[in-house]
Amino acid sequence: MFRRSLLPLVRPRPSDEPGLVYDEGVEEGGVVLSGTTRLPATGETYPVKNGYLDLLKGQLGGDNVANLTNFLPGAGRGYEPLWRVRSLNLLTGEDFPNGRELGIIAEKVGLQRGGLYLDLGCSAGLYTRNLARALGAAGDVIGVDISPSMLKEASRLSRKEDVAPSLVRADAASLPFADACMSGAVCGGTLNELGDPARVLRETHRVLQPGSRLAVMGILEAGTTNGRRLQRFLSTGGIQFFAPEELGGMLDAAGFEPDPLVTHGAVFFAAGTRR
Numbered sequence: 598m599f600r601r602s603l604l605p606l607v608r609p610r611p612s613d614e615p616g617l618v619y620d621e622g623v624e625e626g627g628v629v630l631s632g633t634t635r636l637p638a639t640g641e642t643y644p645v646k647n648g649y650l651d652l653l654k655g656q657l658g659g660d661n662v663a664n665l666t667n668f669l670p671g672a673g674r675g676y677e678p679l680w681r682v683r684s685l686n687l688l689t690g691e692d693f694p695n696g697r698e699l700g701i702i703a704e705k706v707g708l709q710r711g712g713l714y715l716d717l718g719c720s721a722g723l724y725t726r727n728l729a730r731a732l733g734a735a736g737d738v739i740g741v742d743i744s745p746s747m748l749k750e751a752s753r754l755s756r757k758e759d760v761a762p763s764l765v766r767a768d769a770a771s772l773p774f775a776d777a778c779m780s781g782a783v784c785g786g787t788l789n790e791l792g793d794p795a796r797v798l799r800e801t802h803r804v805l806q807p808g809s810r811l812a813v814m815g816i817l818e819a820g821t822t823n824g825r826r827l828q829r830f831l832s833t834g835g836i837q838f839f840a841p842e843e844l845g846g847m848l849d850a851a852g853f854e855p856d857p858l859v860t861h862g863a864v865f866f867a868a869g870t871r872r
């Protein structure tokens with residue numbers, strides 16, 4: 598699913614101008630459910646199928662073992678019921694239902710601004726769907742992920758919950774959007790899985806409007822010996838963990854004015870305003 602009116606903002610390469618146009622397919626209420634889009638400059642086509650716009654087509658997209666586990670059949674279906682509904686309870690040691698987390702993210706990203714919001718590494722679309730619901734007619738959300746299995750599930754859940762975010766398969770390290778077209782961006786857990794988080798933050802800065810906000814939830818470096826041992830093992834698969842003091846510097850280096858970091862157990866909420 599991808600909102601037809603947003604296709605002109607989609608640039609498979611940032612220099613591609615104008616963006617995509619809709620060729621043919623099945624459309625419902627302004628949302629392309631399946632069909633073909635095309636880049637006028639080159640004639641190259643990109644399908645909307647299995648619930649998302651696929652800009653990577655035959656390319657794998659994942660660059661580490663952690664990424665590739667998200668490609669396994671069933672990864673999308675299992676992700677929210679098996680892990681995501683309790684992940685912050687386990688990681689924070691507090692009563693932390695998804696509603697509490699979503700409230701923090703919505704407040705930090707400045708949803709009242711309205712407009713177009715980006716979810717970086719949306720998986721099954723927990724943030725994407727909920728931001729779309731909260732925005733209603735005041736805006737739109739685009740969820741980006743590299744995993745077909747996750748995006749398919751994000752689409753299934755969106756339709757089940759009667760929300761219509763746009764979903765695109767693309768690499769967050771080369772965001773396929775026009776400069777300064779977004780009102781805000783969120784990132785739930787994905788910073789830990791990215792091969793090059795600094796590059797993704799710079800790309801996010803490029804697509805955000807000046808004064809707009811980025812809100813990130815992620816996992817901190819462990820404070821105990823056993824925790825560090827586990828994280829060292831996980832890092833061999835490409836997952837990285839951040840020290841509290843490095844997060845502000847990462848946001849600053851990418852062009853954001855960082856807020857003071859908020860932590861709950863092993864979880865951080867980082868946010869900043871795009872300079």
Ligand SMILES: C[S@@+](CC[C@H](N)C(=O)[O-])C[C@H]1O[C@@H](n2cnc3c(N)ncnc32)[C@H](O)[C@@H]1O
Nearest residue numbers: 667718719720723742743744768769785786787
């Ligand atoms: C921890 S999960 C995100 C969870 C989700 N944001 C949530 O709050 O439920 C990380 C996701 O990032 C995706 N991902 C990893 N590297 C990516 C990249 N370079 N570009 C886009 N998505 C990526 C993975 O496929 C995976 O679905």
